[in-house]
Amino acid sequence: MQNKHGFNFLRKVWHVLGLIIPISLYLDLFSSFGGYQNGTRAFLVVYLGLFLFGLVFLESLRLSIPSFESFFFRYFGFLMKEEERNRFNGTVPYFLANFLVVLFFSAEIAVLSILFLVIGDPIAAYVGSKYGKNRFYNGKSREGVFGFVTGAFTVSVLVLLLLSFRDPNHIFSIYKADSIDWIPILATFLAVLVSCLTEFFSSTTAKGLIDDNLLIPLAGAITLAISMQALTGLGFEEFFFSPNKLFWKITI
Template sequence: MGSCIYLTFGNIIAILLGYLLGSINPSFILGKVIKGIDLRNYGSKNPGTMNAIHIIGGKWAIIPAIYDPLKGIISIYIAQSLGATTFFAYAAGISALIGHCFPFYLKFKGGEGVATAVGILLWGIYIMVRHSYLPYIDILLLIPFTLSILYVSKSGDITGAFILPFLIFAFLSTNPLKSATILTSIVILFILSRNLIHIYQNNLLNFKEISHKIQPWRFWLRPVSLLFIVFYEIFSKQFVVILMGSVALIFLIMDTVRMLNKGVNMFLLKNFILGFKRKEKHKFSSMTIFLISGTVIFLLFSREIAFTVLVFLIFGDMLAKYFGLRYGRHRFFRKSIEGFLMYFTSCIAIGIVLMKFLPINIYEIALVSFTMSIIEILPLG
């Protein structure tokens, strides 16, 4: 009974200490001490590290840049030292996050908490990998994708929006019922929500800038091709080969007729609902090539390879196209190095998901990803 009371008391103290540590806002304090101002009234009006850099100065912002990510980790460590259970230790870290966002002495108007949440997330990843709750290979596969998005987009919010869903999947698909898994996933969702809010507010994923270079219908229709995988599982390989081959034949005939007849060609270029690209006026469309390639892949290769290649064709191409057109700075043939990086590393990251459902290993994922990325960037069409 006594030990139970002590454990409960220790857990409560850990959570309260977490909140108090989190509520200490060095950016706000430095603003008052150095400049005599309330950071919440200047710049982005957020008492966080980035606003401190712009308003107070970089050398002083080092303090919040170090403390903000560590306050959640320190809270977890103190909680563990007090004998708190795993659940309550992580709860203390989240309490520090709450304290950062809603400090009592600032009328509950604090920082956004992303840096603190990222610190808790990194600690959670370390603990779960260390105790084999999370395969280290999943994290290794995400590193190239993370660095590529950050390099190409120069945006932490865009990087988080693409990377964090993969992390949640990796956590929940490995040990869904662990306290550390559930609470770290909550932290990830918090960071992701902040990322998405910033993306929306600042219009960071602006498709209008590239809409004149792509056919929007064709771009967003690509994921519908996943139905071929569904049909494979429900019916058979033969059914998918016949179905996909038939659709490919229709597009092939359409392409052939329009290239042989100028009038038909101009009519389809202007009026076909899915839209041909102007640059495809005198050559086969990418839709035709995609469907023929898919048919051949399903016909010749095993289930796991066919599924992998199709998924890479869909999502690797979409990400390469968007990021290459929007952020491409270094041209290579008619493509960009940025598009190549996004194709290759996104396929590697998607491999995290595929390896949970298909008997395919990291070496096969890497080989298929690299081969398809090379084919994508070469001027073959």
């Protein structure tokens, strides 16, 4: 299911299934979890933390026990790249990125930065593999870069519109008092560009723990937070989340 330029359809579908994380955070699906003020975030952090721990454990077994590695690759190899036989597969940094942005950034920034990866990366891979003719030194194409920016930015603007309809006074609302607020749009575009550049220049290091799956959301989230703070003049607490608030109980 992978062509000569590295597009693996099933692998990308597996990653797109990660949309459940930003959708859950946006809709606040687990608001009553444990009676915490930040119930959805608390649920996602616990879920992602446990899943990540289990995933690292399985991957460690795979990398240290040849028979288990053969079994794993026989049945799940269609989700992996050949070069991942000797390092952690991309799902590990993917879930690590989700864990970090949910834990340390505002809900809106976490949602958008995850979308940069979940939407931008598969579109770039598909467009680049199918239509890429003008390629760079690393095999990536101008068409793929354009696909990343266009896809990620378009979906992000749609999310900003949804935020605007839900709460016109929200700092990420782009429609306020019958006028367009360009600040969230500009900040999001800058974050998409940085995420795209990160994808373009990123490489895999630390035995697979650091790759574009980790770096794209983190670069996007940091850029978006800094850009919004600089453009609005609001405090960083509006764009970053303090983990010590994670398990604050709801008080009546």
